[in-house]
Amino acid sequence: MTSAARPAGGSLPARRSPVVRLSAFLVARPRLRLAGLLSVPMAWLLVAYLGSLAVMFTAAFWSVDSFTGELVKVFTLDNLRTLATEEVYRTIALRTLLIAISVTLLDVLFAVPMAFFMAKIAPRRARVNLVVAVLTPLWASYLVKGYAWRGLLVPQGLVSDVLRPIGLDTPGYGVPAVIITLAYLWLPYMILPIYAGLDRLPDSLLEASSDLGAGAWRTFRSVVLPLIVPAVVAGSIFTFSLSLGDYIMVKIVGGSTQMAANVIYDNIGVAGNLPFAAAAAFFPVIVIMIYLVVVRRTGALDNL
Amino acid sequence: MTLSRPARIALGVVMALGLAFVYVPLIYVLINSFNTSKTFGWPPTGFTTQWWQAAFTDVGVRDAVRSSVLVGLGATAVALLLGTMAAFAVARYRFFGREVVGFVLVLPIALPGIVTGIALNSAFSVGGVPLGYLTVVIGHATFCVVVVYNNVLARLRRTGTSLEEASMDLGADTFRTFGLVTFPQLRSALLAGALLAFALSFDEIVVTTFTTSAGLKTLPIWVFENLFRPNAAPVVNVVAAVLILLSILPIWAATRLSGDTSGGRL
Numbered sequence: 019m020t021s022a023a024r025p026a027g028g029s030l031p032a033r034r035s036p037v038v039r040l041s042a043f044l045v046a047r048p049r050l051r052l053a054g055l056l057s058v059p060m061a062w063l064l065v066a067y068l069g070s071l072a073v074m075f076t077a078a079f080w081s082v083d084s085f086t087g088e089l090v091k092v093f094t095l096d097n098l099r100t101l102a103t104e105e106v107y108r109t110i111a112l113r114t115l116l117i118a119i120s121v122t123l124l125d126v127l128f129a130v131p132m133a134f135f136m137a138k139i140a141p142r143r144a145r146v147n148l149v150v151a152v153l154t155p156l157w158a159s160y161l162v163k164g165y166a167w168r169g170l171l172v173p174q175g176l177v178s179d180v181l182r183p184i185g186l187d188t189p190g191y192g193v194p195a196v197i198i199t200l201a202y203l204w205l206p207y208m209i210l211p212i213y214a215g216l217d218r219l220p221d222s223l224l225e226a227s228s229d230l231g232a233g234a235w236r237t238f239r240s241v242v243l244p245l246i247v248p249a250v251v252a253g254s255i256f257t258f259s260l261s262l263g264d265y266i267m268v269k270i271v272g273g274s275t276q277m278a279a280n281v282i283y284d285n286i287g288v289a290g291n292l293p294f295a296a297a298a299a300f301f302p303v304i305v306i307m308i309y310l311v312v313v314r315r316t317g318a319l320d321n322l
Numbered sequence: 323m324t325l326s327r328p329a330r331i332a333l334g335v336v337m338a339l340g341l342a343f344v345y346v347p348l349i350y351v352l353i354n355s356f357n358t359s360k361t362f363g364w365p366p367t368g369f370t371t372q373w374w375q376a377a378f379t380d381v382g383v384r385d386a387v388r389s390s391v392l393v394g395l396g397a398t399a400v401a402l403l404l405g406t407m408a409a410f411a412v413a414r415y416r417f418f419g420r421e422v423v424g425f426v427l428v429l430p431i432a433l434p435g436i437v438t439g440i441a442l443n444s445a446f447s448v449g450g451v452p453l454g455y456l457t458v459v460i461g462h463a464t465f466c467v468v469v470v471y472n473n474v475l476a477r478l479r480r481t482g483t484s485l486e487e488a489s490m491d492l493g494a495d496t497f498r499t500f501g502l503v504t505f506p507q508l509r510s511a512l513l514a515g516a517l518l519a520f521a522l523s524f525d526e527i528v529v530t531t532f533t534t535s536a537g538l539k540t541l542p543i544w545v546f547e548n549l550f551r552p553n554a555a556p557v558v559n560v561v562a563a564v565l566i567l568l569s570i571l572p573i574w575a576a577t578r579l580s581g582d583t584s585g586g587r588l
Contacts, residue, residue: 041495052415056423059408059467063426067464070445071437077444128343131336139330140337148337150573155344157569159525161545162562166347168549169354169362176350176364205344234325263434266527270549279436286532292444299437306433 078296087290097297107281111301114278117197118261122208124201125257126250129208134242136209137216138224149213156206164270167199171271191273199271200261207256215249216242251313259306278302348566355563362555377560386544393455393530393540394523397462401519402512404463405470413478430465435528438465443532453535461533462523469522470515477511517572541565 034042044051078097081090101107136148155163170177171188178188189195219242227237265279278301285295325333358368377383405427412423430438442461443453451457485507489499527542534543545561548554 037497038495041497044496045490048415052411052417055407055411055415056417059404059411060423060426062404062464063430063467066445066460067430067438067441068426070441073445073448074437074441128336128340131333132340135333135337139325139333151341152344154569154573155348157521157572158348159542159545159562159565159569161525161527161542161549162351162565163347165545165549165558165562166351169364170347170350174363176346179364202343202347205340234329259432259434263436265436266546279434282436282440286440286443292440295440296444299434299440302434303437310432 074292074296074299077293078300080293082291082293089292097294098300100294101297101301107298110276110281111278113193113275114262114302115305117193117200117277118258120197121200121204121261122254122257124197125205125208125253128201128205129212129253130246130250133209133212133216133246136213137219138221149210152206152209152213160203161266161270163203164199164267167195167202168270171195171198191271193272193275195271195273196268196275196277199267200264201257203267204257204260207260208250208253211249211252212246215246219245248316251316255310255313258309259302262305263302351559351562351566355559357559360556361552362559373556373560377557377564380557382539382544382548383541383557383561386539386541389455389538390524390541393458393462394520396455396459397466397523398516398519400459400463401466401470402516405467405515405519406474406508406512408467409471409474409478413475414483424471427468427471431468435465435526436532439529439532442529446533453533454538457533458530458538458540461529462526465526465529466519466522469518470512473511473515473518474508477508481507517575521572 077089079093079095081092081094081096082088083090132152136145136152140148168191169175171190172178173188173190175188181187189198223241224237227241228234232240263279265277265283268275268277268280278298281298282295285291285298353366354362355373356369356371357366358370359366408423408427411417412420439461442457442464446453446457485503486499489503490496494502525542526540527546530540530543534540539547541561545558548558
């Protein structure tokens, strides 16, 4: 890469074309090439994106004139204070956290046995097909999946038809429906890293464990589980953060339930209160950041 | 693995239940799109193709599909350009802050869509940029760059630079080398990245909500607006069914392209 385009032998034309000269000019200047490559993407991300984030979070410390509806660009902590002290916002924050945690646990509960079956029990030829089967729904529309559950969960719908013989009924629209639908949406994100982790785990390790006298459960607890924890953590990044910032599924299957992102949405949409919405956006962003930092400590990010 | 027979059967049952959990809702939507009843009660009272005909002649749907495709193409083009440039910079050069590039690129997809949406919305309103096609493309491209970047970066790391050096040593200039050596090596990675970027853009609703104008409705926006209207249910059902059928395409394309079932890296 460092050698300039030089005339090889005597067969090249005496005068070099502009393209060749430009090429030689660039080859000799790696810093210039680097600047050319980096400047546009970084300008886009730093100016358009980080700049926008900065504008928004600055707005969190402004307020809105209640008569004119115009932005008052004077520093105030009122928005954050209201969010931190009022009962209703604390309830919503807590509910959002519990929903995100429940979704993650439900996905782990399904994903671990499924991934184990896919990686260790299914015949080798079936494995690829199972991965495709689990992966394909990821490409199906997000809204359509919510819409499907809205239809399934109605009274007298398919879910209640299936559950009635065992004495249960559809949970209807509400928090349980939100948890089911979000868990449904993100399940492949949990299965795939665990499958990848188990696929790398050599069968000989499991055989060694059973040769040493461990039963299936003991092998699972002492050998399999410690090795798939990083994969579970990696999957939980998706299930947890995607659930934490969702407001659409709540609208589709949540009835009148509100989550943290609904507070953001309602304030910018109906109320036109950008400062309050921006202040409310601190909650999911900070929780996700803390989560990522904690996860980074466990080293699970290296497995992504 | 020496699992007892009952344990293997139990795991098989969970797998079957899991797959049923994954596919029943999708199949339910497909079947419902042929349901004769306008209230879509379960089980269907009869089957008809009249809603499919209605959906294909629906002007709102047609406009929405066109908007979505145009936005997707725009966002994918920008993402291809920016993602490839950033990947080359990170793969081929050492510089201060190199580790930060990946982090900054992944941020728009790691943060909740509503945060990205509102941030862009407030920046556009502060900057006096009118909302419309351009702002939607900017919004989508911002979170699509990372998927192209990841695909291209992985490929660049795998292929190394020796072939390019050989090409240059044989007298080809930078541009010829790129066209004859570098680009062919990257082609399938670019395609996978573009496919992912287009799919992400095509399915995006949250960022679109905050960056679009009243006149520009992408397909997800149209679906969401009509989701709660009982009158629109027949057409929404068909659109939903088509979107489910379309999800097979990328997987099919990915397996055809490279034999790689993961369909690129997210």
